[in-house]
Amino acid sequence: MDIAYYPGCSLKQSSALYDLQTKKVFSKLDINLKEIEDWNCCGATSASKIDDFLSIAMPARNIGIAESAGFSEIVIPCSACYAKTLVAKEKLNNDPELKSEINSGFAKKVKGSLKVSTILEVLLAFIESGALSNKLEKKYEGLKPVCYYGCMMTRFAYDVPSPDDVENPQGMEKVLKKIGLHPVDWNFKTVCCGASASINDAGVSFALMAKIMKDAVARGANCFVVTCPMCQMNLDAYQDEFCRQNNITQRLPVFFITELLGLALGMGVKDLQIDRHFVESTSILNLQDKVVKERDTNE
Amino acid sequence: MPSNAFQFSPADAAAFSRKVARISGQNIQECYQCRRCTAGCPAVQDEGNFSPDMLIRLVNLGDINAAINNEMVWKCVTCYTCGTRCPNNIHTSRIADTLKKMVKESGVEPLKPNIAYFHSSFLESGVRWGRVNEAEFMGVYEMKNILHLVKQKKFKEIYDEIIQLSKFVWRVLKQGRMHFGFLTSKGHKEIKRLKRQHQTSNKV
Ligand code: SF4
Numbered sequence: 001m002d003i004a005y006y007p008g009c010s011l012k013q014s015s016a017l018y019d020l021q022t023k024k025v026f027s028k029l030d031i032n033l034k035e036i037e038d039w040n041c042c043g044a045t046s047a048s049k050i051d052d053f054l055s056i057a058m059p060a061r062n063i064g065i066a067e068s069a070g071f072s073e074i075v076i077p078c079s080a081c082y083a084k085t086l087v088a089k090e091k092l093n094n095d096p097e098l099k100s101e102i103n104s105g106f107a108k109k110v111k112g113s114l115k116v117s118t119i120l121e122v123l124l125a126f127i128e129s130g131a132l133s134n135k136l137e138k139k140y141e142g143l144k145p146v147c148y149y150g151c152m153m154t155r156f157a158y159d160v161p162s163p164d165d166v167e168n169p170q171g172m173e174k175v176l177k178k179i180g181l182h183p184v185d186w187n188f189k190t191v192c193c194g195a196s197a198s199i200n201d202a203g204v205s206f207a208l209m210a211k212i213m214k215d216a217v218a219r220g221a222n223c224f225v226v227t228c229p230m231c232q233m234n235l236d237a238y239q240d241e242f243c244r245q246n247n248i249t250q251r252l253p254v255f256f257i258t259e260l261l262g263l264a265l266g267m268g269v270k271d272l273q274i275d276r277h278f279v280e281s282t283s284i285l286n287l288q289d290k291v292v293k294e295r296d297t298n299e
Numbered sequence: 300m301p302s303n304a305f306q307f308s309p310a311d312a313a314a315f316s317r318k319v320a321r322i323s324g325q326n327i328q329e330c331y332q333c334r335r336c337t338a339g340c341p342a343v344q345d346e347g348n349f350s351p352d353m354l355i356r357l358v359n360l361g362d363i364n365a366a367i368n369n370e371m372v373w374k375c376v377t378c379y380t381c382g383t384r385c386p387n388n389i390h391t392s393r394i395a396d397t398l399k400k401m402v403k404e405s406g407v408e409p410l411k412p413n414i415a416y417f418h419s420s421f422l423e424s425g426v427r428w429g430r431v432n433e434a435e436f437m438g439v440y441e442m443k444n445i446l447h448l449v450k451q452k453k454f455k456e457i458y459d460e461i462i463q464l465s466k467f468v469w470r471v472l473k474q475g476r477m478h479f480g481f482l483t484s485k486g487h488k489e490i491k492r493l494k495r496q497h498q499t500s501n502k503v
């Protein structure tokens with residue numbers, strides 16, 4: 001199965017580990033990700049705040065590239081890139097005039113039929129096919145994750161179909177259950193971490209993350225699981241600071257879903273670069289061999 | 300700007316609120332002040348006197364000055380919680396974005412200049428190179444921010460900003476999360492050309 005892949009700027013820089021993990025995990029699952037050629041920045045939240053035209057034109061160019069290369073589906077792990085691309089596609093399909101204006105400037109034209117998918121949609125489709133359990137090599141002991149979705153995966157400032165429940169998404173839980181984990185239910189799944197406010201309005205962002213952290217701790221969770229590189233960076237890089245400011249003594253690793261999946265598929269901590277987290281994240285990982293392999297295959 | 304109920308002019312108010320509604324694409328006249336937006340807004344903290352419902356109220360009352368000088372315009376983190384919960388489907392973030400543009404057009408200084416610098420630096424980097432270069436755009440942002448603080452003689456803030464930044468950069472370096480290559484996409488040419496074309500055709 002070939003799927004177009006849009007990493008976006010963050011996955012090529014501060015969250016390069018997520019790019020690497022996504023490629024490794026998908027290749028182990030025999031899903032061929034093909035990074036689209038010469039993709040450009042989607043404009044992210046900044047474009048949508050200050051330049052409506054660019055916030056559609058920038059992701060539109062990437063859609064055109066993927067469609068011209070013959071792909072029918074594109075997977076976008078970063079939630080901001082995903083949301084902006086999905087909204088651009090829908091807006092262009094609803095506004096033929098804008099579509100032809102934008103197409104007039106691009107060598108690779110937007111048709112508008114590309115399926116824009118989150119990383120969870122692709123993983124869930126794979127799980128649905130029943131091919132995952134044979135590939136699992138390890139199981140976890142003692143890991144109690146809360147799934148943190150943030151804003152951009154389910155909420156949009158434009159009427160587009162959400163890929164999961166807006167207030168109580170379940171995609172990550174479904175994936176984690178398949179690898180034998182039991183995610184803890186909690187209240188802050190889709191509460192904002194402040195995104196770029198961690199840089200330009202730290203007071204707001206740190207207060208938000210402290211609330212998120214307190215609920216996770218109160219529920220007895222011992223780690224977060226995320227799919228968005230912005231959420232990961234914020235909760236991980238600033239955790240020590242916002243916890244100290246708010247008298248929180250616990251520290252919780254912030255795992256990408258690809259890390260927990262990769263480990264269960266038999267990859268190592270170093271292969272997945274989990275040692276590049278800010279909060280110490282490896283001592284909590286207690287993996288056992290999955291002994292009952294034969295029974296699984298017969299299931 | 301109406302300072303009391305007797306000076307309130309429905310016609311003037313409607314003109315402003317319709318303008319904001321048109322640019323933002325939000326039916327703000329339908330707001331009945333139920334405050335469901337505010338109940339879930341993460342930017343509304345314990346201190347501060349601003350909220351999504353108040354911002355919409357100011358716009359609907361035609362209070363231009365109070366609206367464009369409102370903290371909500373800059374504090375909104377575009378989480379879209381308000382809009383997905385609003386019974387009338389009103390996205391306050393789109394209104395905040397519209398007011399940001401009006402601030403720019405009117406030439407007044409943004410209430411939170413650093414937030415304005417952040418988003419312009421990010422987008423400019425993305426358009427300049429076709430991809431955002433984190434170190435470059437953060438450098439440009441911090442320069443703009445610090446220059447502005449120097450002009451205002453806010454030396455304590457400059458000191459805090461530099462300390463905060465160096466701590467972050469140090470952590471990023473230590474964990475090997477800093478990227479040293481430079482990202483580009485040839486798309487920047489197409490995007491710039493298209494943007495210019497859009498600007499000229501919208502002027503006539
Ligand atoms: S939720 Fe909607 S209708 Fe209610 S106050 Fe907010 S904007 Fe107005």
Ligand code: SF4
Pocket residue numbers: 336339340341342343351374375376377378379380381382391392
């Ligand atoms: S989008 Fe802005 S105004 Fe609406 S809830 Fe989020 S921060 Fe508040």
